[in-house]
Amino acid sequence: MSGKTRKTIIYSALEVANICGVVNQTAINWIRNGYLTAFNTPGGQYRVYLDDLIDFMKERNMRIPDDLLNAAGRKVLSASFLIVDDDKGLNTVLAKFLQREFKDATVYQAFDGFEAGTLLANKKPSFIILDLSLPGVDGFKLCKKIRESADYGNPFIFVVTALNEDGLEAKVKELGANEFSRKPLNLTNMAAMCRKYFGTD
Incomplete structure (x- = not known):
């Protein structure tokens, strides 16, 4: 199964903010500034694929919750x-x-x-x-x-x-x-x- 076919879990900017421990506006700024890959819904809301969120967090040495890694089929690293x-x-x-x-x-x-x-x-x-x-x-x-x-x-x-x-x-x-x-x-x-x-x- 390719990485693309696993991109079925999608997060809103607010959900991204909660996962990363920041306020909603910070997550929106990450998207607007091109740091975090996202797309727009027909209603103009930002949405982020799971794999893109994990890649973003990994690149910035942020702790990635095990449930996100499991959902993406990636290896969970032990503490x-x-x-x-x-x-x-x-x-x-x-x-x-x-x-x-x-x-x-x-x-x-x-x-x-x-x-x-x-x-x-x-x-x-x-x-x-x-x-x-x-x-x-x-x-x-x-x-x-x-x-x-x-x-x-x-x-x-x-x-x-x-x-x-x-x-x-x-x-x-x-x-x-x-x-x-x-x-x-x-x-x-x-x-x-x-x-x-x-x-x-």
């Missing part, structure tokens, strides 16, 4: 985590917890900046748990680099730290972190956050 923390005990606890909570997920572990860089480049994990205090690397700079580099696939960044400095949360979010927590971590809350991100809650 993947990267834990970056030099505390081997905590790193292992987090890895085992994530593997238990997300059985289909792949969990990678890095204990220093070099390992983290290698795994980020080669594996492109979708969710990163990043400790700010790492040997041989500035955690703040690493956070900024992950967010700014298209090579890493625009992952979710969850920064964790034992530091007690004021203003840390605001600082790391300015650098691109999605969420922030001080240690010790609440694993139940972390799991809920992961499920919300991956759309499995």
Whole structure:
């Protein structure tokens, strides 16, 4: 079956906006500016084919819901985590917890900046748990680099730290972190956050 014959699922601009987490006007602007392929109904409304929406989201490193991929007959990629923390005990606890909570997920572990860089480049994990205090690397700079580099696939960044400095949360979010927590971590809350991100809650 060709890709063209699968183009039977069609979305309105509002539905596209809801899927991408933006307002309706933003989706309309994407269409009008030629970023997102669409066509007009006889009534002048925009409509977008499923395959065109998926291609648009993929090109911009946007997370694509599994139901969209399934509907288009495309491979669903399992969630993947990267834990970056030099505390081997905590790193292992987090890895085992994530593997238990997300059985289909792949969990990678890095204990220093070099390992983290290698795994980020080669594996492109979708969710990163990043400790700010790492040997041989500035955690703040690493956070900024992950967010700014298209090579890493625009992952979710969850920064964790034992530091007690004021203003840390605001600082790391300015650098691109999605969420922030001080240690010790609440694993139940972390799991809920992961499920919300991956759309499995």
